[in-house]
Amino acid sequence: DSEVIPTPIVIIDQDSDPNSTIVEITFGDRLGALLDTMNDLKNLGLNVVKANVYLDSSGKHNRFAITKASTGRKVDDPELLEAIRLTVINNLLEYHPESSARLALGVAFGALPPRENVDIDRTRIQVHDDGPDQSLLYVETADRPGLLVDLVKIVTDINIAIKSGEFDTEGLLAKAKFHVNYKGKPVSRQLQQVLENSLRYFLKKPTTEEASF
CATH class of the missing domain: 3.30.70.260 (ACT domain)
Incomplete structure (x- = not known):
């Protein structure tokens, strides 16, 4: 199978919005509405206050604006930010098993471990x-x-x-x-x-x- 697997990209952005943490997920044009991901983020005690999708030459970008449910403010705890990142990546691995060949976490959790490691x-x-x-x-x-x-x-x-x-x-x-x-x-x-x-x-x-x- 010579199909080219796009590079999965997960961005956690604390700069763009003063009131919320922006999470952006791209995997070529393969991602759907990511309802399960949104649900899992809510289970971490977070509110998804805004969700939108935009397309450009690099693919389909799903963007979420997230706040802590308890404070209504952006996420400032690094442990929780890492939990957000791992939740998003685990959902990618679950719903798009082919992404594991392009993710470091595919080594531990994925169906296809990456062919190469980063030096x-x-x-x-x-x-x-x-x-x-x-x-x-x-x-x-x-x-x-x-x-x-x-x-x-x-x-x-x-x-x-x-x-x-x-x-x-x-x-x-x-x-x-x-x-x-x-x-x-x-x-x-x-x-x-x-x-x-x-x-x-x-x-x-x-x-x-x-x-x-």
């Missing part, structure tokens, strides 16, 4: 000033479950605050863009180096499954 040496980390009171941190690395939570923990453990950002799952890759600051100021060159070293050290470590013999 960990392809990890890219960049930090640069982004205006007078913040910096932009960009991380691109091999995806794995729990990655969003781990990245947030590494950054905040060295007292760098994350104001907002976006976390994209593009097939086997994860791409994070975080607006960060240190005590209301851009991250200094010295602290940028500490941040970069911490992230590189963590991202090069094998996960528990890979490390066990």
Whole structure:
């Protein structure tokens, strides 16, 4: 079967809307209305306040605006953001089993494990000033479950605050863009180096499954 499987893309966007978390899901033009996904998000204690679909040359994009049911505000807890991401991906794997060949989580949960893994040496980390009171941190690395939570923990453990950002799952890759600051100021060159070293050290470590013999 030489059918080309599109790259599944899941975007969690904290930048576009001040009041809600935007989740965008694309898998070529194969996705339906995603009613089960919406239902599963409600079961996480979330409200889908708006859902729409738009088409462009890269496919059909399903966009949801999500708030926490308890507060009516956007989701700010990294554990819950990761739960949203994994819920969306698990539904993709369930209803579109062919997507598992293009998802890192297909290794653990999918019908078809990916044919290739992302080389960990392809990890890219960049930090640069982004205006007078913040910096932009960009991380691109091999995806794995729990990655969003781990990245947030590494950054905040060295007292760098994350104001907002976006976390994209593009097939086997994860791409994070975080607006960060240190005590209301851009991250200094010295602290940028500490941040970069911490992230590189963590991202090069094998996960528990890979490390066990």
